[in-house]
Amino acid sequence: MDLGLKGKNAAITGSSQGIGYAIASSLADEGCNVALSARNQERLDQAVADMEAKGVKAVGIICDLSTEAGCGEFIEKAAAELGGLDILVNNVGGMIPGTIDSVDDALWDTILNTNLMSFVHTTKHAIPHIKKSGAGRVLNVSGVTGKQLMPGALTTTIPNTAIHGFAKIMAAELGPDNITVNTICPGFTNTESWGPRADGMAKMKGITADQVRDGVSGMTLLGRWAEPQEIGDAAAWMVSGKNSYQTGTVVEVCGGYTKYI
Ligand SMILES: NC(=O)c1ccc[n+]([C@@H]2O[C@H](COP(=O)([O-])OP(=O)(O)OC[C@H]3O[C@@H](n4cnc5c(N)ncnc54)[C@H](OP(=O)(O)O)[C@@H]3O)[C@@H](O)[C@H]2O)c1
Structure with missing residues (x-):
């Protein structure tokens, strides 16, 4: 199936390895140009080379996405270097374990700025670019702790549940511009x-x-x-031209981890 992604431009946050890399890779396999971001230059350079080898335009932007300045810099450079943006994938984040007693304010800042506020800031900066696309896509990557109770998973449950609320609100705000906003909710993934x-x-x-x-x-x-590519392939379909009437949803790709009906 041709997903209609050839020649589109996508920015993916946190994409030098893991799920972000896999999403970029699936998009590049479909002919979509990609802007990648991370803090570590060496891994980012390798990821960019891997995408270029698939025959698409790929750019790597070093930035710290835990700050609004870093998010803005990523989006502005991505849009300038690719020549516009059609797709934003908010992926950056990860699990920092901790309990209500053990996580101090500084650690909460890191967790919430990286796993949640980066989604808000990057989306804010990307909207003016994506509106010009005519059929833009925003995809958030959350995690199953945003859907099903996992006792102990305090530090991921808070950002993941908030991402689901954020995506719903953005779907309402961006629907009139024909921009869909969805969330993919991976289960445990071998990154x-x-x-x-x-x-x-x-x-x-x-x-x-x-x-x-x-x-x-x-x-x-x-x-x-899950293998990362299984999440990447599902994500590529979600942001594709073949998925035009789905918005405001959370799609679980978790091998049946969640048990509610
Ligand atoms: N793996 C799982 O089992 C799983 C399950 C459910 C949900 N998720 C979610 O999926 C997403 C990706 O997880 P993952 O396991 O693929 O993570 P990962 O392997 O740790 O990769 C994270 C990526 O983000 C970059 N990054 C991290 N902090 C950054 C920052 N402040 N600024 C810029 N780039 C940054 C990293 O590169 P640098 O270190 O070079 O910056 C790397 O490219 C996360 O949101 C996570 O919560 C993961």
Whole structure:
């Protein structure tokens, strides 16, 4: 199926590895030009080279998306270098474990600025560009802790639930401009950042990292983790021209982790 993404321009936040990289990769496979962002130059350069090898225009922009200035810089450079924007994917973030007692104000600032306010700031700066597209797309990447209770997941439940509310409001505000705003809600996904995280959780629980991973697999209906590309491919369809009447929704791609009906 031709997704109608050839020649479109997409900006993806936090995209030198993991789910952001996979989304960029799926978009590039469809002929979509991509603007990538991260803080680490070396990984970003490699990601840009990987996208260029697929035959699309790719640009890498070093920025700190935990600040509004960094978000604005990413969007303005992405739009200038690609020649406009049709698609924004808000992806940057990640799990910083913690409890109500252990997370101090400085850590809350990092968590909320990266996992939530970056979505708000990047969207704000992207709207004027995406409005010119005529059929723009905004896709947010949240996570299953925004849909189903996972005791202990305080630091991701707060931003993820807020992202769902933010996306709904933006869908209402941008609908008249024919811009759709949706959220993809991945389950546990086998990204690079899970290596040290699983080790840390294993140490805390006195079990092995394999046991941590098997425990997660057991919570899904498919009995396994997602591969990043499975999230990337679903995301590419969600922002494509083939998906024109879906807006304000949260789409779970979680192998059956969530159990409500
Ligand atoms: N992996 C999962 O199991 C899972 C499950 C559900 C939801 N999610 C969500 O999916 C998204 C991506 O997760 P992931 O596991 O793919 O993360 P990841 O592997 O840690 O990758 C994060 C990406 O964002 C960049 N980044 C991080 N902080 C940044 C900042 N302040 N400014 C600019 N770039 C920054 C990183 O590059 P630099 O470090 O070089 O900046 C990297 O490219 C997150 O929102 C996460 O909450 C993940």
